[in-house]
Amino acid sequence: MNYYSTNQSAPAATLQEAVVKGLAPDRGLYMPEEIPLLPAGFFSEIVHSGVTDIARSVARALFGDDIPHDELARIVTDALNFEIPLVRVEEGLYALELFHGPTFAFKDVGARFMARMLSYFVQQQGQEGVTVLVATSGDTGSAVANGFLGVEGIRVFVLYPSGKVSDIQEAQFTTLGRNIVAVEIDGTFDDCQALVKSAFMDEELNRQLNLTSANSINVARFLPQSFYYFHAFAQLARLGISREVIISVPSGNLGNLTAGLFAKRMGLPIKRFIAANNRNDVFWEYLQSGRYLPRPSVQTIANAMDVGSPSNFDRILDLYSYSHEAISSDISGYRFSDGEIESVIKRVHKESGYLLDPHGACAYLALKESKRAGETGIFLATAHPAKFKESVERCIGEEIEIPEGLATFMKKNRETIQLPSDFGSFRKALINLS
Numbered sequence: 001m002n003y004y005s006t007n008q009s010a011p012a013a014t015l016q017e018a019v020v021k022g023l024a025p026d027r028g029l030y031m032p033e034e035i036p037l038l039p040a041g042f043f044s045e046i047v048h049s050g051v052t053d054i055a056r057s058v059a060r061a062l063f064g065d066d067i068p069h070d071e072l073a074r075i076v077t078d079a080l081n082f083e084i085p086l087v088r089v090e091e092g093l094y095a096l097e098l099f100h101g102p103t104f105a106f107k108d109v110g111a112r113f114m115a116r117m118l119s120y121f122v123q124q125q126g127q128e129g130v131t132v133l134v135a136t137s138g139d140t141g142s143a144v145a146n147g148f149l150g151v152e153g154i155r156v157f158v159l160y161p162s163g164k165v166s167d168i169q170e171a172q173f174t175t176l177g178r179n180i181v182a183v184e185i186d187g188t189f190d191d192c193q194a195l196v197k198s199a200f201m202d203e204e205l206n207r208q209l210n211l212t213s214a215n216s217i218n219v220a221r222f223l224p225q226s227f228y229y230f231h232a233f234a235q236l237a238r239l240g241i242s243r244e245v246i247i248s249v250p251s252g253n254l255g256n257l258t259a260g261l262f263a264k265r266m267g268l269p270i271k272r273f274i275a276a277n278n279r280n281d282v283f284w285e286y287l288q289s290g291r292y293l294p295r296p297s298v299q300t301i302a303n304a305m306d307v308g309s310p311s312n313f314d315r316i317l318d319l320y321s322y323s324h325e326a327i328s329s330d331i332s333g334y335r336f337s338d339g340e341i342e343s344v345i346k347r348v349h350k351e352s353g354y355l356l357d358p359h360g361a362c363a364y365l366a367l368k369e370s371k372r373a374g375e376t377g378i379f380l381a382t383a384h385p386a387k388f389k390e391s392v393e394r395c396i397g398e399e400i401e402i403p404e405g406l407a408t409f410m411k412k413n414r415e416t417i418q419l420p421s422d423f424g425s426f427r428k429a430l431i432n433l434s
């Protein structure tokens with residue numbers, strides 16, 4: 001299977017080239033030339049399967065022509081060493097809890113898969129010294145840093161906006177040392193993402209450092225995120241529900257939503273997707289009006305969604321042949337203020353005892369507004385509430401427990417390199433530190 005660039009001005013790439021490069025040379029995002037349609041039998045069989053088996057089959061359909069099957073099965077099995085349960089929150093409404101991995105956020109799925117696939121391809125090429133650049137508004141940084149920690153021959157630079165990620169998130173990628181370098185940028189997530197994209201366009205830098213990306217712009221990061229949509233469907237089908245299913249996705253850089261749309265194209269019977277935005281509502285605005293106006297992100301309580309220029313918007317346009325009508329008939333959009341997010345965390349906790357994190361809360365709210373009679377709704381609970389301890393405690397008025405796996409990060413020393421948001425300073429720092 002070859003991969004083409006959404007900008008249509010770069011040569012087609014193999015899976016290996018797309019993963020190792022990250023971004024296409026024309027600054028476009030790679031897309032698979034075909035999206036395999038899974039046979040009807042697959043959907044009846046997965047009702048009896050666990051997440052790893054489901055993921056192995058989906059991975060084989062997506063990547064099976066380009067990597068030996070036993071190698072692919074090993075990558076999936078190693079990456080998905082945690083549960084992804086579907087939890088009933090109230091009548092007709094379920095949370096897909098994606099936060100039971102090592103860094104307590106959904107990014108563990110894609111980051112762990114990508115670390116293993118990249119390392120396999122790098123070994124195949126006999127390449128030495130690959131540099132992974134990743135921009136984060138909170139969760140990607142920790143998942144990628146932990147996923148790549150200690151991987152030989154790979155150095156990771158995590159760029160994050162100063163003062164705009166939660167305290168625990170920051171601890172998760174600034175305390176690791178070894179092959180992980182944290183870079184604190186005086187700017188927004190979009191500034192971090194722009195620095196990463198500019199670095200890819202710098203030929204000299206690429207020659208010296210063999211750059212790749214571990215954001216969802218990389219196909220090996222975003223496509224595996226489709227696995228858990230199939231797993232969610234299987235868990236619901238086990239309860240006897242397989243029709244009129246709608247899924248609400250907290251939306252920032254749009255990688256998670258795009259992975260769901262891919263799952264639908266592969267045959268997953270999802271009636272409608274819901275994109276839940278916070279005040280960073282460029283995608284919401286596009287869904288309403290057809291106008292796409294990227295703008296600087298603003299800081300919110302759901303910080304991982306603070307994205308003003310979402311990378312995967314181009315993939316969604318490409319997937320739907322640039323038809324606003326087709327996009328908005330498959331996806332409905334909602335947006336919420338911090339106040340609305342805070343009060344729903346409080347209300348749901350009081351009424352059902354279920355504790356939402358700010359991102360899941362946004363998706364829960366969107367689902368409540370969108371769900372019609374007869375529909376069953378799933379919202380993606382993308383991060384553990386304890387990652388946002390201060391905000392969540394403020395909402396519910398009581399202390400919450402921090403899982404041991406998170407608390408250990410808080411005890412270690414933090415190390416970051418502080419930089420302004422101009423490319424010249426970042427370029428110089430990259431060269432000096434490599």
Ligand SMILES: N[C@@H](CCOP(=O)(O)O)C(=O)O
Pocket residue numbers: 135136137138139140141214215216217252253255256304305307311
């Ligand atoms: N929400 C993200 C922003 C980057 O998104 P990605 O899916 O492209 O890595 C974060 O938590 O950093």
